[in-house]
Amino acid sequence: MARPSGMSAGILFQQVLMLCLSVSLVSASEADELQLLLKLKSVMETPSSAVVFGSWRVGNDKCNFTGITCDSDGFVAEIDLARNGLVGTLPFDLICSLGSLEKIDLGENLFYGNVADDLRNCTSLKYLNLGFNSFSGRVPDLSTLSRLEFLNLNNSGFSGIFPWKSLENMTNLGFLSLGDNPFDVTTPFPMEVIRLEKLYWLYLTNCSIRGQIPEGIGNLTLLENLELSDNELSGEIPWRIIRLGWLWQLELYNNSLTGKLPLGFGKLTSLVNFDASHNRLGGDLSEIRFLTSLASLQLFENQLTGEIPEELGDFKNLTELSLYTNRLTGSLPPKLGSWADFNYIDVSDNSLTGSIPPDMCKNGKMTDLLLLDNKLTGTIPATYANCSSLVRVRLNNNSFSGAVPAGIWGLPNLIILDLTTNQLEGLITSDIGMGKSLAQLLLSDNKFSGELPEAMSEASSLVSIQLSLNGFVGKIPSTIGNLKKLNTLDLNGNQLSNSIPGSIVSCVALAVVDLSNNSLTGEIPDSIGNLQTLNSLNLSNNKLSGEIPSRLGLLRLSLLDLSNNQLTGPVPDSLSIEAYHDSFDGNPSLCSLRLKQLQPCNASSQATTHLGVILSCFFTGISLLLIIFAIMMYVKFRKKRNSLKSVNSLWRPDSWNMKRYQVLSFTEKEIIDYIKTENLIGRGGSGNVYKVVLGNGKELAVKHIWASSSGSSRSHPSSLAILSKKSTGTAEYDAEVAALSSIRHVNVVKLYCSITSEDSHLLVYEYMPNGSLWDRLHESQKMDMGWEVRYEIALGAARGLEYLHHGCARPIIHRDVKSSNILLDKEWKPRIADFGLAKIMQASPGGNWTHAIAGTLGYIAPEYAYTMKVNEKSDVYSFGVVLMELVTGRRPIESEFGENKDIVHWVCGNRSSKNSLLDLVDSNISDTLKEDAVKVLRIAILCTANIPTVRPSMRMVVQMLEEAKLCSLTNILVDKIGGKQLKDRRDTAK
Known part of the structure; x- marks a missing residue:
C-alpha cells in the first residue's frame, strides 16, 4: 500500500482532530443539558410530584426522563409536564438555556408568581402552553418568540395589559388562547390579531376587550374556533364573518352586540356550536335555517323577533336549543328534536303559540323541557310520560289544557314540575309516589280536582308543594308528616275539608303554610307551635273552631292570618301585638285584653284567662316596685361613675322612653343597669353592644347608639359609615325602627324593644351565644x-x-x-x-x-x-x-x-x-x-x-x-x- 503524501497526511490529521473536537463539544453540551434538567427538577419537585420526577436522576438518559423529548441529535426539544400538580415559580433562566427547545407544555399545574422576562430567550419555541396556572403580574414581552405556532396563556392569572404588539412577529401562529385573565385595562380589539392569517383557533373570552369586532376578522379564513365572549364588545357582528367557512364554533355571549345576524350568515354551514346569548341582537332567525350542522344554538336574552324556522326540525345533530327571553312568535317546529339525542330546550319568555312537539324525547336523553311564559296551547303529549331522563319540566304561564299524562307524576329523575297558571285538569295520580327525586310540585292556578293522594307523602324529596287555586277536595293526607324536607305547603283556594292533620308537626323544615280559603274544620293543632322554622302561617277563611293555641306565640312569624274562622276565647298575650292587628278579624267570639279591635275579655271568658290576669297583675306589681326602687336610687345613679359618663348623666327613670315590639318580661332599668364596660361584648359600625343577663337567666344583647353628632361612638376602621342621627333626626329613626320591629323571621335577629333618651338609643335584641x-x-x-x-x-x-x-x-x-x-x-x-x-x-x-x-x-x-x-x-x-x-x-x-x-x-x-x-x-x-x-x-x-x-x-x-x-x-x-x-x-x- 502506498504511503500517503505529507499533504494528504496533514489533511487527514486535521479532519480527525475536528471530528474529535466535534464529539467533545457535543458531549459537553449534552452533559450541560443534563445538569440543567436536574436543577429544574430541584426547583419544581414536591412530595406530590415525586412520581413525575422519579426517572430524572443521574445515570438515566435524559431523553428518557418523564416529559422530555429529544431531537435526532440528542438535544432536548420538548418539555411536557402538563397536568401533574407541579407547584412553584418557573425558572425560565434555566429552561431557556436549552437551546434546541421547541415545545414547553406546563399547563394545568399550580405555578405562581411572575413570569420573568427570561422567557424571551426561548427563541426556538414553536409551542408554549402555560394555561390554567396561578401566575401574577404582567405577561412578559414575547416579541422574540417569532417561531411560535401555539400560544396558550388562558386562565393563568395574568393582569396588567397584554403586550399585543408582541404578536406582530408571530406570523406562523395558528393557536392563540389568552382568555379568562384579569387584565386590568380594557383595550380596543387588537388589530395585531387580524394579521395572523394562519390562525385556526382564537380564544379571547373574558379578555378585557371593548369596542367593535373589526371587519378584518373575515381575513382569518382558516379559523375553526372563534370565542370572544365575556367582553365589552358593541356594534354589529361584522358581515365579513361569513367568509369563515371552516368555523365550527362561534362564541359571542355576554357582550353588547346589536343589529341583525349578517346577511349570508347561513353560509357558515360548518357551524356546530353557536352562542351569542345575552346581547342586544335583533332581527329574525331566517339565516339560521341553513346551518344544518348545528348541535347547540344559544341565543337567549336578546331582542330577536319572528318565527323559529321550521327547518330546525330537520337538523339531525341538534341537541341543545336555548332562545329564552326574546320576542319570538309562531309555533315550535313539529319535528324538533326527533332526529338526534335531544338534550334540552328553553324557549321561555317569548310569545310562542301552538303545541309541544311530541318527539323531543324520542331517544330518551332529554333533561330539560322549559317552555314557560308563552302562549302555547293543547295538551301535554303522552310521549313525555316515558321520558325518564327528564330533570326539569316547566310549562307554567301558558294555556295548556287536558289531563297530565299519569307517568309524568312519577318520573324518577324529575326535580321540578311547574305547571302553574294553565287550564290543566284531572287528578294527581298515585304515580307521584314514584317521584323520589321530585323537589318542587307547582300546580297553582289550574283546574285540577279530586283528592290529594296519600302516595304524595312517598315523594320524600319534596321541598315545595304549591297547589293553590284549584278544585281539590277531601282531606289533607294524614301521612304528610313523612315529608321531612318540606319547606312550603300552599293549598290555598281549594275545597279541602276535615281537620288539619296533627302529623304536620313532623314536617320539621316547614317555613310557609298556607291553607286559607278552604273548608277546614276542627281545632288548630297545638303542635304547630313546635315548628321552629315556621315563618308564615295563613289559615284564614276556613271553619276552624276552638281556642288559639298559646304555643303559636313561640314562633317567629312574619305573617299570621287566622281571620274569618269560628275561633273562640282569648287571643294569647304573646300574639296580642301590633304586628298581628289584622290577624284575628272575622272571629266574633275572640276577645283580647290588648288588641283594641277585638272585644275585651269579660266574665264569660274569665275562667280561661284567670292565669293570664294573675300573671299580668303580678308583673304590674313588680313594675310598680321597680319604679319606686328606681326613684329611691335616683341620687345614687347620678353620682355613679364609670367609662360611660355620657350615658350615666341621663340615667334618670323619667328620661328614658321604652317602645315595646314584643311581649316583655323586663323593664328599661334592668337594661340600663347593664350598660357598663365590663359587659361590653362588641363594637360595630353603628354602636357598642352589651350583654344583659336578666334575673330569670334570659340573655339579651343591647346595642347603644348615640343619636347626637357629639356622641362618642366610633366606626370600625374598615367601615365606611355609621348610623349617626342628630336629635332632629329622631322622627326618622323612630320610623325606621318601627318598621324593622315588625320583622319576624327565623333568620333575622329579633328586636324586643327600643329605649331612647335625648341623645341615646338602646336597641334590645335576642342574644346569639355563638357570636358572629x-x-x-x-x-x-x-x-x-x-x-x-x-x-x-x-x-x-x-x-x-x-x-x-x-x-x-x-x-x-x-x-x-x-x-x-x-x-x-x-x-x-x-x-x-x-x-x-x-x-x-x-x-x-x-x-x-x-x-x-x-x-x-x-x-x-x-x-x-x-x-x-x-x-x-x-x-x-x-x-x-x-x-x-x-x-x-x-x-x-x-x-x-x-x-x-x-x-x-x-x-x-x-x-x-x-x-x-x-x-x-x-x-x-x-x-x-x-x-x-x-x-x-x-x-x-x-x-x-x-x-x-x-x-x-x-x-x-x-x-x-x-x-x-x-x-x-x-x-x-x-x-x-x-x-x-x-x-x-x-x-x-x-
Missing part, C-alpha cells in the same frame, strides 16, 4: 366547621335577606351585609343582624336607590364607586362575598390576593376550571363534600357580577342554594361560568 360568622371563620373563636354547617348558615342567611328584600311591605336594603353581621344561635342557625345602615325603600318613583355612604371594604359592590348608589343588588353582591368566605375560609381582603385585589378578584381569577375552583375550597372541608362547596362558590360568582342587573335576586339565590343541594349545579348553571349567565334564569326567578 366572622368570629367563627377568622378570629380567635375560629373553629373547624364542616360543610353541612356552612351550607345551612349560607341558606339561612340567604332566606333572611330574601325576606328583607321580598317579604316586607316595603323592601329593606341592609347595606352592610358581611360575616360579622351574621350571628349564630346556640344551634348554629344564622340571624341577619345590625341594621344600623338599613334603608327602607320608598314607594316613590326612582325610590329604588339610596345615596348614603354605606358598607364595609371588601363587601362593597363595584357600582358604588361610580354611582354612589346602592340597591337590593348591592346586598346580593355583599352576600356573594360572604359565600366566598364560607367556601374558602379566607377573609375578604388578604395580602396574597395582591395590591388593591380582594376575594372576588381572587376567586374569579380561578373560575374557568372546576379543578382550580376545587383548590380554593377551605382545607377544613371534607374532600367528599368539596364538589358541593364548589356549587355554592359558583353561585357566589354570579352574586358578585360587575353589572348589578346580571346578579340574581335574593329569591333566586335561595332557590339556587336549595337546588345546589338537591341536584348537580349543571342543571342550574351554564358549563362555562366565566361571565355566562344561567341557562334558565327564568327557572329560578319565581
Whole structure:
C-alpha cells in the first residue's frame, strides 16, 4: 500500500482532530443539558410530584426522563409536564438555556408568581402552553418568540395589559388562547390579531376587550374556533364573518352586540356550536335555517323577533336549543328534536303559540323541557310520560289544557314540575309516589280536582308543594308528616275539608303554610307551635273552631292570618301585638285584653284567662316596685361613675322612653343597669353592644347608639359609615325602627324593644351565644366547621335577606351585609343582624336607590364607586362575598390576593376550571363534600357580577342554594361560568 503524501497526511490529521473536537463539544453540551434538567427538577419537585420526577436522576438518559423529548441529535426539544400538580415559580433562566427547545407544555399545574422576562430567550419555541396556572403580574414581552405556532396563556392569572404588539412577529401562529385573565385595562380589539392569517383557533373570552369586532376578522379564513365572549364588545357582528367557512364554533355571549345576524350568515354551514346569548341582537332567525350542522344554538336574552324556522326540525345533530327571553312568535317546529339525542330546550319568555312537539324525547336523553311564559296551547303529549331522563319540566304561564299524562307524576329523575297558571285538569295520580327525586310540585292556578293522594307523602324529596287555586277536595293526607324536607305547603283556594292533620308537626323544615280559603274544620293543632322554622302561617277563611293555641306565640312569624274562622276565647298575650292587628278579624267570639279591635275579655271568658290576669297583675306589681326602687336610687345613679359618663348623666327613670315590639318580661332599668364596660361584648359600625343577663337567666344583647353628632361612638376602621342621627333626626329613626320591629323571621335577629333618651338609643335584641360568622371563620373563636354547617348558615342567611328584600311591605336594603353581621344561635342557625345602615325603600318613583355612604371594604359592590348608589343588588353582591368566605375560609381582603385585589378578584381569577375552583375550597372541608362547596362558590360568582342587573335576586339565590343541594349545579348553571349567565334564569326567578 502506498504511503500517503505529507499533504494528504496533514489533511487527514486535521479532519480527525475536528471530528474529535466535534464529539467533545457535543458531549459537553449534552452533559450541560443534563445538569440543567436536574436543577429544574430541584426547583419544581414536591412530595406530590415525586412520581413525575422519579426517572430524572443521574445515570438515566435524559431523553428518557418523564416529559422530555429529544431531537435526532440528542438535544432536548420538548418539555411536557402538563397536568401533574407541579407547584412553584418557573425558572425560565434555566429552561431557556436549552437551546434546541421547541415545545414547553406546563399547563394545568399550580405555578405562581411572575413570569420573568427570561422567557424571551426561548427563541426556538414553536409551542408554549402555560394555561390554567396561578401566575401574577404582567405577561412578559414575547416579541422574540417569532417561531411560535401555539400560544396558550388562558386562565393563568395574568393582569396588567397584554403586550399585543408582541404578536406582530408571530406570523406562523395558528393557536392563540389568552382568555379568562384579569387584565386590568380594557383595550380596543387588537388589530395585531387580524394579521395572523394562519390562525385556526382564537380564544379571547373574558379578555378585557371593548369596542367593535373589526371587519378584518373575515381575513382569518382558516379559523375553526372563534370565542370572544365575556367582553365589552358593541356594534354589529361584522358581515365579513361569513367568509369563515371552516368555523365550527362561534362564541359571542355576554357582550353588547346589536343589529341583525349578517346577511349570508347561513353560509357558515360548518357551524356546530353557536352562542351569542345575552346581547342586544335583533332581527329574525331566517339565516339560521341553513346551518344544518348545528348541535347547540344559544341565543337567549336578546331582542330577536319572528318565527323559529321550521327547518330546525330537520337538523339531525341538534341537541341543545336555548332562545329564552326574546320576542319570538309562531309555533315550535313539529319535528324538533326527533332526529338526534335531544338534550334540552328553553324557549321561555317569548310569545310562542301552538303545541309541544311530541318527539323531543324520542331517544330518551332529554333533561330539560322549559317552555314557560308563552302562549302555547293543547295538551301535554303522552310521549313525555316515558321520558325518564327528564330533570326539569316547566310549562307554567301558558294555556295548556287536558289531563297530565299519569307517568309524568312519577318520573324518577324529575326535580321540578311547574305547571302553574294553565287550564290543566284531572287528578294527581298515585304515580307521584314514584317521584323520589321530585323537589318542587307547582300546580297553582289550574283546574285540577279530586283528592290529594296519600302516595304524595312517598315523594320524600319534596321541598315545595304549591297547589293553590284549584278544585281539590277531601282531606289533607294524614301521612304528610313523612315529608321531612318540606319547606312550603300552599293549598290555598281549594275545597279541602276535615281537620288539619296533627302529623304536620313532623314536617320539621316547614317555613310557609298556607291553607286559607278552604273548608277546614276542627281545632288548630297545638303542635304547630313546635315548628321552629315556621315563618308564615295563613289559615284564614276556613271553619276552624276552638281556642288559639298559646304555643303559636313561640314562633317567629312574619305573617299570621287566622281571620274569618269560628275561633273562640282569648287571643294569647304573646300574639296580642301590633304586628298581628289584622290577624284575628272575622272571629266574633275572640276577645283580647290588648288588641283594641277585638272585644275585651269579660266574665264569660274569665275562667280561661284567670292565669293570664294573675300573671299580668303580678308583673304590674313588680313594675310598680321597680319604679319606686328606681326613684329611691335616683341620687345614687347620678353620682355613679364609670367609662360611660355620657350615658350615666341621663340615667334618670323619667328620661328614658321604652317602645315595646314584643311581649316583655323586663323593664328599661334592668337594661340600663347593664350598660357598663365590663359587659361590653362588641363594637360595630353603628354602636357598642352589651350583654344583659336578666334575673330569670334570659340573655339579651343591647346595642347603644348615640343619636347626637357629639356622641362618642366610633366606626370600625374598615367601615365606611355609621348610623349617626342628630336629635332632629329622631322622627326618622323612630320610623325606621318601627318598621324593622315588625320583622319576624327565623333568620333575622329579633328586636324586643327600643329605649331612647335625648341623645341615646338602646336597641334590645335576642342574644346569639355563638357570636358572629366572622368570629367563627377568622378570629380567635375560629373553629373547624364542616360543610353541612356552612351550607345551612349560607341558606339561612340567604332566606333572611330574601325576606328583607321580598317579604316586607316595603323592601329593606341592609347595606352592610358581611360575616360579622351574621350571628349564630346556640344551634348554629344564622340571624341577619345590625341594621344600623338599613334603608327602607320608598314607594316613590326612582325610590329604588339610596345615596348614603354605606358598607364595609371588601363587601362593597363595584357600582358604588361610580354611582354612589346602592340597591337590593348591592346586598346580593355583599352576600356573594360572604359565600366566598364560607367556601374558602379566607377573609375578604388578604395580602396574597395582591395590591388593591380582594376575594372576588381572587376567586374569579380561578373560575374557568372546576379543578382550580376545587383548590380554593377551605382545607377544613371534607374532600367528599368539596364538589358541593364548589356549587355554592359558583353561585357566589354570579352574586358578585360587575353589572348589578346580571346578579340574581335574593329569591333566586335561595332557590339556587336549595337546588345546589338537591341536584348537580349543571342543571342550574351554564358549563362555562366565566361571565355566562344561567341557562334558565327564568327557572329560578319565581
